[in-house]
Amino acid sequence: MKATTASPADRWRNWGGTASCTPNRVISPSSAEEIATIVRETAERGGTVKTVGAGHSFSPIAVADDVQLELSGLRGLVGVDGKQVTLKAGTHLHEIPALLAPHGLAMANLGDVDRQTIAGATSTGTHGTGLAFGGIATQIAAVTLVDGTGEIVRLGPEDPDFPAAALGLGSLGVLVEITLNCVDDFRLHAVEGPASATEAIEGFLDRVAAADHHEFYLFPHTDCALVKTNTRLPADAAVSGPSGFRRYLDDELLSNKVFRLLCEIGRRAPGLVPKINAFAGRSLSARELTDASTKVFVSNRDVRFREMEYAIPLEDVPDALREIRSMIDRRGYRVSFPIEVRAAAADDLMLSTASGRTSGYIAVHRYHRDDPADSDAYFADVEAILTAVGGRPHWGKMHTRDAEYLRSVYPRFDEFLSVRDRFDPSRVFANGYLRRVLGD
Template sequence: MSRSSAGWTNWGGTASCTPHRLSTPQSTDELAADVRAAADRGDAVKPVGAGHSFSEIAVAPNVQVDLSGLHGISDVDAARKRVTLGAGTRLHQIPALLEPLGLAMANLGDIDQQTIAGATSTGTHGTGGAFGGLSTQIRGVTLVDGTGQVRTIGENDPDLKAAALGLGALGILTDITLELVDAFAIEAVEEPGDADATIDGFLDRVATVDHYEFYWFPHTSCTLTKTNTRLPASTPASGPGAVRRYVDDELLSNSLFRLLCGLAAAQPRLVPTINQVSGRALSARTYADRSDKVFVSNRDVRFREMEYALPLDAVPDALHELRSVIDRRRHRVSFPVEVRAAAADDLLLSTASGRATGYIAVHRYHRDAVADAQGYFRDVEDIMTAHDGRPHWGKMHTRDADYLRRAYPRFDDFLAVRDRFDPERTFDNPYLRTTLGD
C-alpha cells in the first residue's frame, strides 16, 4: 500500500529527505503495481532499508519504498546450501534462520543492522584475504525494474554481475538467493600493537590469517589487532565471562567511548591525550563463539564514515601518509581508523572488482564540528584517490561519474544494463546522477 510519508533521516545524520509517499509492499506483485503507478506519474522511486548508509544513496525524491514487509526465508535448497530471503530481512535476523539448517553466511561485516538488500546493493563487506563481500554470496535475485516488470535473474544470467551489487539503480530487489557454508565457529584473538609494526606487517597477516583487521588510534602509536580463525561449529564458546564481555563491549566500547567522544567534541585540544590514555588501556583477550557473534560488534555511538578500497599492496603507504597528514594538518580525530581486506571478485561495481583489496575506513563523531570533519574527510580522500581508491558506495565521498569510470573498467557495462532495466530512470536520485552520470 502507499500512503503519505513523514521525513526520513539516516542513522548517521548525513542524509535526509521528505518523500511525497511511502510504499510498504507485502508482496512482489504489490511492489510491481506501486512502481508501475509511480512510473506512469513520472515519480522517482527509491527503496530504503535500515538507513545505515552514510552516503545519500537511499534519498527518495518522490516515493520511498519500505521493504520490511518482505522478510524471512521463502525457499531452501539444502543440497546446494542455498536459501532465498526476502529483501527486507535484517542481517541480524539471518543467523537464527540459518541455525536449524546447520548453515551460515561465509563472511559478515561488523555491523548487522542493515537489510540484506541494502547491504549487498551498497557493497557491504567484512574482512579476509580469501573472502569476498556479501554480494559475492548471491546466486540469484528477483527485482522489479523501472517499468514495473518482475525479473528473475539466475546465477547463469550475465546480468547478475550487475544486479548483485546494483546500487538500487537497476530495480528494487524483492528476494535474494544466497550460497551459504556449513555453520562454523571462530576463535578471535585481540591484541594491542605498535602502529609501525602493525601497518608494515599488514600484508603478511592478511596472507596468512582467515580474517584479519586492525584499528589505529590517531595521535598515538597504538593499534588493536583482531585475528579471527575459523573452527568447526562444534567448538564450545569460550573466553571472558558475561560480566567481562559486558564491561569490554558495552561499558568501555560504547558508554565510556560515547562520553569521551562528547568531551573531545567540546574540547578538541584534549583529543590526543584522550587517545593516548585509551590506546594504552587496551588489553589482549581471546574468545570463541558462533561465527556471527564474533564477526559482529555492537556499535551504538553515532558517527560519520568514509571508507576507500585500495589495491591491497597500497594500504601500508596510504596509512603512513594518513598518519602524516593528521599530524601536519592538526586534525583532532577521536575515532580509530579501521583497516581490513577482501579478495578480488568479478562484480561490475564491487569495490574489489578485479583486484585484491584493502579497506581504510575513517570516522568522525556525529557531533564533531562540521568544518573540522569535512577538512579531515577531504584530506583523507585526497590520499585515497592518489592510490586509485574506490569509495564505498554506502559511505561518504565526493567522487563523480568521470572519476568512477576511470576506477571501474566495466563501468559502462553497468550503465548498459541500467539502460535496459530502467530506461526512464524511475529509480534515479541526486546521488546516482552524480555517481553514474545524468
C-alpha cells in the same frame, strides 16, 4: 499494502545523520506484485521510487525525492535448497542467524555491523575482512527484482546481467528476494590485543595473507593499535573466552558508553583528543574467545558517527596509512575515532569495490557531533590520498566522487550503464546520488 502521505513530521533521516528527505509518499509493500504496480504507476506519471532499508548508509544513496518504499513487510525465509537460502529482501542481517540455525548453515562472512537489510548491504557493497572472501554481494546465487518497467525479473549467475544486478546500487530495480550461497555453520577463534601502530601497519600484508580474517584499528595521535585475527573452526568447537561480565565490560560499557563520553569530551575540548586517544590506547588489553561466527564478526555500535571508506590496491595500504597519519599531524586535526583497516578478495561484480583486484579497505570516522566543517575537511584530505592510488569509495559511505572519476577506476563501468539503460530506461529509480555517481 500500507501507503502514507509523508509530512514534515515524517522526515526520514539515516542512522549517521548525514542524509535526509521528506518523500511525497511512503509505501510498505508486501509482495513483488504490489511493488510492480507501484513502479508502473510511478513511471507512467514521470515520478521516482527509492527503497530504504535500515538507513545505515552514510551516503545519500537511499534518499527518496518522490515515493519511498520501506520493506519491513518483506522479511523472512522463503526457502532452503541444500546450502542455498532464499530470503525476502527486507530481512535484516541480525535476523538471518536464527533463520539459518535450524538448517545448520551460516553466511560465509560478515562485517562488524548487522543492522542493515540484506538488500541494502549487498546493494552498497558491504563487506567484512579476509583475503579468501569477497563482499556480502559475492555470496549471492540469484536475485529477484522489479525493474523500471514494472517487470518481475529473476537473475542467476548464468545471466550476463547478473554481475550488475548482484550489486546494483538500487539503480536497476527493487530487490524482492535474494538467494545466498551459505556454508556449514562454524565458529571463530578470536585473538585481539594491542600493538604499536608501526607494527600493525608493517605487518598487515603478512598477517592478512596468513589469517582467515584479520583487521586492525589505528588510534590517531598515538602509536597505538588494536589488532584482531579470527580463525574459522567447526561448529562443535568449544565456546570459550571471557565471562559474560567481562564481555559486557569490554563490548558495551567501554566500547559504547565510556567511548561516547570520551567523544563528547573531545568534541568540547578538541585539544584533549590526543591525550584521550593515548589513554584509550594504553587501556587496551589482550583477549581470546571462541564463539558462533556471528557473535564474533558483529559488534554493537551505539556511538553515532560519520564514515568514509575507500578500497585501494592491497599493496598500497601501508604507505597510504603512513601518509594519512602524517597528514593528520600536519593539518592539526583532532580525531577521536580509530582508523579501521581490512581486506577482501577480488571478485567479478561490475561495481564491487573489489572488482578485478584484491583490495585493502581504509575507513575513517568522525563523531557525529564533531564540527561538520572540520570533519568534511578531514575526509577530503583522506580522500585525496586514497584517490591518488585509484581508490574506490564504498557506495554506502561518504565521498565526493562522480561518474567521470568512477569510470577511470571501474573497468566495467560503462558495461554497467548499458545494463541500467535496459533495466531502468526512464530512470524511475534515480535520485541525486545516482545521477552524480552514474552520470544521469
